[in-house]
Amino acid sequence: xxxxxxVSALFPDVVNxxxxxxxxxxxxxxxxxxxxAKSQPDMAIMAVNTFVKDCEDANPLIRALAVRTMxxxxxDKITEYLCEPLRKCLKDEDPYVRKTAAVCVAKLHDINAxxxxxxxFLDTLKDLISDSNPMVVANAxxxxxxxxxSHPNSNLLDLNPQSINKLLTALNECTxxxxxxxxxxxxxxxPRDDRESQSICERVTPRLSHANSAVVxxxxxxxxxxxxxxxxxxxxxxxxxxxxxxxxxxLLSAEPELQYVALRNINLIVQKRPEILKHEMKxxxxxxxxxxxxxxxxxxxxxxxxxxxxxxxxLAELKEYATEVDVDFVRKAVRAIGRCAIKVExxxxxxxxxxxxxxxxxxxxxxxxxxxxxxxxxxxYPNKYESVIATLCENLDSLDEPEARAAxxxxxxxxxERIDNADELLESFLEGFHDESTQVQLQLLTAIVxxxxxxxxxxxxxxxxxxxxxxxxxxxxxLRDRGYIYWxxxxxxxxxxxxxxxxxxxxxxxxxxxxxxxxxEELICHIGTLASVYHKPPSAFVEGSRGxxxxxxxxxTGSTESPDVGTAAGGSAPEAAPSIIPSQGDLLGDLLNLDxxxxxxSGPPPPTTGMQMGxxxxxxxxxxxxxxxxxxxxxxxxxxxxLVNPFWVKWSLQTVIVRRSDGVLCLQVWLPAMKAKxxxxxxxxxxxxxxxxxxxxxxxxAMSVMTDFAIQFNRNSxxxxxxGPLQVLTPLGPNQTIEVSLPLSTVGPVMKMDPLNNLQxxxxxxxxxxxxxxxxxxxxLFVEDGKMERQVFLATWKDIPNDNESxxxxxxxxxxxxxxxxxxxxxxxxxxxxxxxxxQDMLYMSIKLSNGIWVxxxxxxxAGNSNYTWLKPLYxxxxxxxx
Numbered sequence: 036x037x038x039x040x041x042v043s044a045l046f047p048d049v050v051n052x053x054x055x056x057x058x059x060x061x062x063x064x065x066x067x068x069x070x071x072a073k074s075q076p077d078m079a080i081m082a083v084n085t086f087v088k089d090c091e092d093a094n095p096l097i098r099a100l101a102v103r104t105m106x107x108x109x110x111d112k113i114t115e116y117l118c119e120p121l122r123k124c125l126k127d128e129d130p131y132v133r134k135t136a137a138v139c140v141a142k143l144h145d146i147n148a149x150x151x152x153x154x155x156f157l158d159t160l161k162d163l164i165s166d167s168n169p170m171v172v173a174n175a176x177x178x179x180x181x182x183x184x185s186h187p188n189s190n191l192l193d194l195n196p197q198s199i200n201k202l203l204t205a206l207n208e209c210t211x212x213x214x215x216x217x218x219x220x221x222x223x224x225x226p227r228d229d230r231e232s233q234s235i236c237e238r239v240t241p242r243l244s245h246a247n248s249a250v251v252x253x254x255x256x257x258x259x260x261x262x263x264x265x266x267x268x269x270x271x272x273x274x275x276x277x278x279x280x281x282x283x284x285x286l287l288s289a290e291p292e293l294q295y296v297a298l299r300n301i302n303l304i305v306q307k308r309p310e311i312l313k314h315e316m317k318x319x320x321x322x323x324x325x326x327x328x329x330x331x332x333x334x335x336x337x338x339x340x341x342x343x344x345x346x347x348x349x350l351a352e353l354k355e356y357a358t359e360v361d362v363d364f365v366r367k368a369v370r371a372i373g374r375c376a377i378k379v380e381x382x383x384x385x386x387x388x389x390x391x392x393x394x395x396x397x398x399x400x401x402x403x404x405x406x407x408x409x410x411x412x413x414x415x416y417p418n419k420y421e422s423v424i425a426t427l428c429e430n431l432d433s434l435d436e437p438e439a440r441a442a443x444x445x446x447x448x449x450x451x452e453r454i455d456n457a458d459e460l461l462e463s464f465l466e467g468f469h470d471e472s473t474q475v476q477l478q479l480l481t482a483i484v485x486x487x488x489x490x491x492x493x494x495x496x497x498x499x500x501x502x503x504x505x506x507x508x509x510x511x512x513x514l515r516d517r518g519y520i521y522w523x524x525x526x527x528x529x530x531x532x533x534x535x536x537x538x539x540x541x542x543x544x545x546x547x548x549x550x551x552x553x554x555x556e557e558l559i560c561h562i563g564t565l566a567s568v569y570h571k572p573p574s575a576f577v578e579g580s581r582g583x584x585x586x587x588x589x590x591x592t593g594s595t596e597s598p599d600v601g602t603a604a605g606g607s608a609p610e611a612a613p614s615i616i617p618s619q620g621d622l623l624g625d626l627l628n629l630d631x632x633x634x635x636x637s638g639p640p641p642p643t644t645g646m647q648m649g650x651x652x653x654x655x656x657x658x659x660x661x662x663x664x665x666x667x668x669x670x671x672x673x674x675x676x677x678l679v680n681p682f683w684v685k686w687s688l689q690t691v692i693v694r695r696s697d698g699v700l701c702l703q704v705w706l707p708a709m710k711a712k713x714x715x716x717x718x719x720x721x722x723x724x725x726x727x728x729x730x731x732x733x734x735x736x737a738m739s740v741m742t743d744f745a746i747q748f749n750r751n752s753x754x755x756x757x758x759g760p761l762q763v764l765t766p767l768g769p770n771q772t773i774e775v776s777l778p779l780s781t782v783g784p785v786m787k788m789d790p791l792n793n794l795q796x797x798x799x800x801x802x803x804x805x806x807x808x809x810x811x812x813x814x815x816l817f818v819e820d821g822k823m824e825r826q827v828f829l830a831t832w833k834d835i836p837n838d839n840e841s842x843x844x845x846x847x848x849x850x851x852x853x854x855x856x857x858x859x860x861x862x863x864x865x866x867x868x869x870x871x872x873x874x875q876d877m878l879y880m881s882i883k884l885s886n887g888i889w890v891x892x893x894x895x896x897x898a899g900n901s902n903y904t905w906l907k908p909l910y911x912x913x914x915x916x917x918x
Contacts, residue, residue, distance in 0.1 A: 054085065058096065061089075065104040083116045090120035095129035102132070106139035114147050118154050125159045130168035137163055137171060141178035145185075157182070157191060164198055169205035173213025176202065176220045194224040196231065203238045211247040215563075218242065218253035222260055222560065225589045232264040233271055240275070243282040248293055251282050252300055252563035259304065259559050263588045279304075279311045284318050291326045298332040299568045303558050305339045306549055312336075316345050320352055321364075330364050338374050346382040349375060354389050357401060366404045369393060373408025377415045377543065387412060387420050394426060402430050403439035410442040413449070414543045421450055431460060437472040440464070444475065448482025452489050458497055461486060465497070468504050476514050480505050481536070484521045488533050498525070538738040560586035702732065706798070706807040713737025716798065720811045722863075727755070727779040727815050733763065734772045741767040742801045748783065749795035753816055753886055756783025761798075781816070781885040813884075817863035821883030823891075828867045828881060832891055852876035852896040859894075 049067050052060065068082055089101035102124045105117045121143065124136035140160050144151040151157060163175035176192075183191045202217050209217070221239065226232040235257070242254035258279060265272045283304070286297035305312055319333045319340070334356070341349050353375070356368035369390070376386035390405045406427055412420060427446060434440045444464060451457040464471070464479050471479070480501055487498035505518030524532035550558065550570065557572050566573050706716040715734040720727065735741050744763040748756050758780040767773055788794075795808045823831070850858065856866040856878055868879045875897050882890035 062100065065100060069104060069107045083113060087120050090124060095132050098124060098127065099132045099135040102139050103135050106142040109146055114150060117143060130171050134171045134174040137174040137178045141181045144182050165201055169209035170213055172205040173209040173216050177216040180220055192220060199224055211250050214242060214250050215253050218257055222257050226261060226264055229264050229266060232261040236261050236275060240278055243278060248286055248289060249563060251286065255279065256562035259562065260588055276311050280315055284315055287318055291329050294329050295332060296568055298336065300562050302336055303567055305336055306555055307559055309340060313340060316340050321356060327361060327364060331367055334367050334371055338371050341375050341378055343379055343381050346375060346379050350385060350389055357393050362400055365401060369401060369404035370408055373411055376412050383412065383416055387423060391423055391426060394430060399433055403434055403436050406439050407442045410445055411543060421453060424450055424454060437474050441474045441478040444478045444482045448485040451486040457486055458494050462497060465501060473511055473514065477517060480517060484536055488537055556588045557586055559588060705809045706805060708736040711805040712802055714741060714805060720815050722815050725819050729777040729779055731775045731777060732772060733767060733775060735767045735769055738769050745799045747797045750784040750786035751794050752788045752791045754781045754783040754785045755779050755794060814862050816885045818883050818885055819863055821863050821881055822865035823867060823881040825867055852878055855896060
């Protein structure tokens, strides 16, 4: 069997041997059953009685062996017979049997999850976390973690300070793999505060000195996560940073394969917290016998740790590497010198000097890499190191790699006015234009156009030649399009062409290869796993999304994140769409198809929104005319008994609590520059003196001037519309920012959005029309005359059906009832009455929205309790009236 021969025919005879008292023979029989039970399910049932009998044997080794084997036999017919023996083994007096049974539950869950839940094995498994034996605890944690991964929303590992304390106690006494299971479980826990976080860190820190590298990395993962909650000015924080360095350094003395895993994890740690290893540069210096994959990874970390303090020894080391025999390593070393120049400005001159020395070696691939990185240095430090151009031009004939040729062409085109024979150099490249790679062709086209704009009289023939080659003789659409754009620019407006082609270029960033912060946070939570080696989240390489959970680092204590708000405790009635709000159409399609041309469809004109724009629709009628819903619906003709979506009420109260003292919410980026041709729009909403204001910050991150700004809203749930034009009175130049306050009215056309507070916006300027959506806090719509008469409030409150009553909690709000009432009144949430029952303050409140909807609510405040209960606000009576 173990050498690949099929011995399944002997199944009945082998089963007969199960009755033996010889432990070694019994092990072999059980091994045979695990291999062949799946191919002979009917005959495997013959072994059930022996399994059950062995589970009650006096020898704990036999009991454990029996339950382990039954868990490994993946036959549905046997599964139901496994339940009773497994239940007994989970409560066995011997810890070895219990720990084996714990793992068996996870195996059984994989075969039949419903059976495990019905039999109550999960509850028994949770009880084992409190077991006196540390190995039983470790296996119970491992089994629960395995089950929880396949059911991310099950909350099986209900971690709390008490259970965490039990796990930390077991951590010191269980085996190394048990420690890994417990540490991985601890990494999923979020401490309540920085004190608890520090306590856990102190008890986990001894694991850093463990001989098993997996235990060390798991401990590092826990510490990296919990450090997020520690104040940086804490003495323990700096102590912990110092303690993290030695174990990471020790990992680099292992065999190459372990070194590589350690280096990939260190790469993540250095990006998150470079201060941990800032004094350990020398351990990352490459050894002559390191495998290439270790060398390249060390090189990458050296660059990340490079600073003004250690740049001299780093450059000396890199220069040495550039003379190695391994071509890939040499290329990476040369590029590393360039990256050091970009990262540490004080070292740039020394880096350029080092690169020039390498060019003098005349080693072909070294020269080519040096030219590529010098181009990047020119981009970072313009007009500073151009004296080296003559040396670069001397090596022009030796360039045969596309990237190096493109870099050299860029240098010649960019500094054509400083190179006497620039036209001859570029013409030499032009001779084999069609044989060049696309990268070189595109660069050559741009360089010659730059040369023409700088020396028009001398290079007219050359530019006509390259434009002809690019537009008429090329099949590449990118090259052809760029050629036509240049041709049209040069022929119609040479001044504009000069502004576009010779525009000042943005400086390249210091670190172009850093992992995106959100992804980095997730990868830090997966230190010691494949995700940290691949530098990809598990969802990127685990087949199927089931069981893959996105993890994030906890927020630092004292951050401005909003506190949690409890969910509604009462039952929710089906949401009824108020007749005052038409249903939402295909808005995405409407916005994408928005045209600048005037609308061709006939129909009644849209109502004015108080914004005079010369009598014509600002965006060509797009946002209003595309939805195709008549404006004859009266937005204020409400009927009694209509219901409002409950969740926005809860959310709007939360915004009142977290709002700044001046009533303004934090700015959000609504339209990134990359999606709007360089225009970035950030903003927020505020209500001042009864007027809703849309606070906008417009930033021009493009190289051209932006003018002629205008704004328009799509129809929305509450009729929000600009009350005037967008006041951008001066042109918005490159890298300029302007703040604009746009007053809003609530008399615009209405259509129900999802969510209700969604607002779709179009902004137009001289470049294009851009679209984005944002969500405004509903509290902006709470009007100042929302205080209801006491008698009317009482009568209305009684008329609200009990079925419409629901409640939720606002957590972690440390205000007494008077302070809460005062703060809420600042947002037009008015207290009508107050009474105290059994030490609990009960505030009765009213809110009126801009469209005439009334909200009635009861707020319960318990003295000494930071959680508020908000009762009966979710389903609201709407009065029938018109404004």
